[in-house]
Amino acid sequence: MDYISFFSGIGCGVCLSISLLALKKYFGGVKEAAKTIKKFASNAEYKLVLVVRTDLGMSKGKIGAQCGHAAVGAYEKALKKDPEGLKTWQLTGQAKVALKTDSVEEIKQIADNAKKMGLITSMIRDAGRTQIAPNSITVLGVGPAPKDIVDKVTGHLKLL
Incomplete structure (x- = not known):
């Protein structure tokens, strides 16, 4: 009967080792895992906001495509500029909120204010192949x- 306990112990040790290696790979090490856990303790909710220009008369499909461009652009910038914040956003549900504005001036002002605060921005300009004039600003990603x-x-903008 002692050999059953011995092999059970070895099996548990192997499973624990594999689990720790997976956690290390996922979190980048014990220190990184501790940082992530510490962030969760601060109850900081993360989100990505997509500010859509409604004055352009884009179809729903066009808006969806432009928001996709902004989200990918923001993700790529965050990967380089704020990987820790990006990981927190990913681990807390990847909240995305679409808001609306009806002027290019306001979207530019929001982008300037966001940059001054050190936030990641992703300004999308349309290529002009379908519905919108070339180089038109369509969506701004913030976060x-x-x-x-x-x-x-x-915070002053309304939901799309």
Whole structure:
């Protein structure tokens, strides 16, 4: 009967080792895991806001495509500029909110304010192959970043 306990112990040790290696790979090490856990303890909600220009008369499909461009652009910038914040956003549900504005001036002002606050922005300009004039600003991505900071530059806008 002792050999059953011995092999059970070895099996548990192997499973624990594999689990720790997977966690290390996923979190980038114990220190990184501790940082991530610490962030969750701060209850910081992260989100990505997509500010859509409604004055252009884009179809729903066009808006969806432009929002996709903005989300991918924001993700790529966050990967380089704020990988820790990006990971927090990914691990907390990847919240995305679409808001609307009806002027190019306002979308530019929001982008300027966001940049001044150190937020990631992704300004999308259309190529002009379908519905929109070439080089038209269609969507602005702001974040991902803590919700309270993003709200300082986009909190006045209404949902799309």
